[in-house]
Amino acid sequence: MTADSLPLIGAGLDRVDAPLKVTGSAHYPNDFGYPGMVHAALVRATIAAGRISAIDTSQAQAAPGVLTVITHLTAPRLERGPMTLLGPSPPAPLQDDRILHYGQHVAIVVADTAEQARHAASLVRVEYETAKALLDLDDPRAEVLTDPWSLDTDRGDLDAGFAAADVVVEGTYTTPDNTNNPLGLMSTIALWHGDSVTVHDSTQWPHNVRTSLAQIFKVPESGIRVLAPYVGGGFGAGLRMWPHVILTVLAARELGRPVKLVLTRPEMFTSVGHRPNSVMRFKIGATRDGELVAIDADGVSSVAMEDDDYEPVSLCAAVSYACPNVRTRDRQVRLNIPCPGSMRAPAEGQGNFALESAIDELAHKLGMDPLELRLRNFAEVDPLSGLPWSSNALRECYRQGAERFGWSRRSPEPGSMREGRRLVGYGLAAVSYPAYQVPCQARASLHRDGSAFVRSAATDIGTGTYTVMTQLVAELLGLPTSRVRFDLGDSDMPYSPQAGGSGLTGALGNAVHAACRRLLREFLDLVGDDADSPLRGAGLGDVTVSEGCIHRIGAPDQGEAYTDILARHGLEGLSADGRSIPPQSEELGMAIAGAFGAKFVEVRIDPDLGLLRVARVVSAIDGGRILNEKTATSQITGGTVGGISQAMFEDTATDRETGRIANATFGDYLIPVNADVPDMDVIFVGGPDRATPVGTKGVGEVGLVGLAAAIANAVHHATGRRIRSLPITIDQLLL
Structure with a gap:
């Protein structure tokens, strides 16, 4: 079966730009x-x-x-x-x-x-x-910014919630500066x-x-x-x-x-920015049967002297679980540091580590399976608005992920599982990443030779944008992928937002969808009163497309090719513009959902040497409609490696006297190598999101979120030691 004959949406087609990249013909700015x-x-x-x-x-x-x-x-x-x-x-x-x-x-x-x-x-x-210089979050001389973007949350009665709690856990969790390093x-x-x-x-x-x-x-x-x-x-840089x-x-x-x-x-x-360090203080209360009754979360992170980058690291605590009494507060401290910026999974990458570690601590204190605790507090509706989700397959992520991983083989007692002399630990983290879409534009053209050209000023930072948009155009216009050219990366093209926040595929895909639908309407308008056309008087709801033709639904013989329509009317081609507008929860009556997931991790630890190895990772992901399973799997795989890196390696070390970064080379800044990367299994669950025509939710960020917490939780299961600071180092594991 050739690539052109595969089902297009969801098909694991090879990257259309791969030949250019592997032959050195793709020109990067440096070239x-x-x-x-x-x-x-x-x-x-x-x-x-x-x-x-x-x-x-x-x-x-x-x-x-x-x-x-x-x-x-x-x-x-x-x-x-x-x-x-x-x-x-x-x-x-x-x-x-x-x-x-x-x-x-x-x-x-x-x-x-x-x-x-x-x-x-x-x-x-x-x-x-x-x-x-001001270089420490605790420096009393430093200016403190309180909720600069008005994202703090407060619902219910926190004092009453903790008064009703049978079990309370508290912890302080820290994450260091990380540097993007594409x-x-x-x-x-x-x-x-x-x-x-x-x-x-x-x-x-x-x-x-x-x-x-x-x-x-x-x-x-x-x-x-x-x-x-x-x-x-880029990873946000x-x-x-x-x-x-x-x-x-x-x-x-x-x-x-x-x-x-x-x-x-x-x-x-x-x-070019970095993930800012953070200190997060979490307090969580629950009843004896595991019902969450109160969450109090405070986050502090660093920001440069004259910059306004903001990462509300505690905010995830307000949206992840069904809990009636929640307060989140975020502050920033101005320091003499380079300007921070987004790094893959900004805010969630840090905040999820604290939240999911604290949830695991609560499960241990309750004597409850960590998976069961999460299931009992699944948010059936959006905790902030109370609206039903546009989609949410997190329960299915739990179920399929646990089954694939073999979670039922987990022995509850820390330190009870071994393989030879090595301690074995199983860890879990729930994952979400908020929905992000902004307006986007695209232009679609269909030429007399039967080829389509669609463009927008987006970028492809390795995520597969060229490929998935080529597939989408091919399906929307009924063309083989070989007859579609998608172009991007030029500000003279129609406006596109950034490739970041897991929002580009949705925004751009919906704009491409609109442009292709309008282009079809242009063809139908052209033959609307054409006595020689079998499509005379047809509207968009009356037709479908296949093999370079428009034909009436259920009647393949009542249609004609794009090329024939253009030739008969003496045209070299037709073009149409499309734009996407972000969906609004109030208008749709539902909360616009981001991606969800569950991460299951197995670790092995040498108790004498303190050596930690990640043996297996299973990621079960609800990313909405998956346009290309191969590129989406690649995104989750890459995010998994990034999450392992955050958990075990990355730490941008700043000298506290001079402000000099002491490890600003690949020889000193640790990142995983092939030997550090385990077997990885990726499962996509759920289906298209109802909020947009294309139905994607993004998979770029959600691949990283949760790995740090899952690894730390697995370390606790293996050793009984609770790690609350990243990265997890040998000295923390020497038993």
């Missing part, structure tokens, strides 16, 4: 070049707080090949970028002499070659007036053409870069084109427009030549 292109390098601050008292660029200016050195003394005044869907833009660079974090850009050097630029950057001499170094190329500029950038959101640059450089958006057809990963992009565009304007900047790996740790 482009222009005649006369020159290269930039950054100079970064070596203190975390203070001011620049002097900066000497004379040696750098005199170095071979150097064309310019821009500092705060020579840079023009730049306006801060606009408010975005993800909050305010980061501050503009080189605007004054203040140093707000170690690694802050204090100069950009441009030379004929990258080597010359890097050498010259090392010659820039900077003197500082050093101030005492394999591809983030890069930018800028080329001005008079008052217009073309930018190649490692972004997950071309339209945001265009809008931001337009405001910062006072250029009409129509004069800015941002290109990102392929991006070497490409969601904001970072200062190095501004500096590259600024240097290109000053020189009147194309400028290319590629961040080094250490620069990636201070230039």
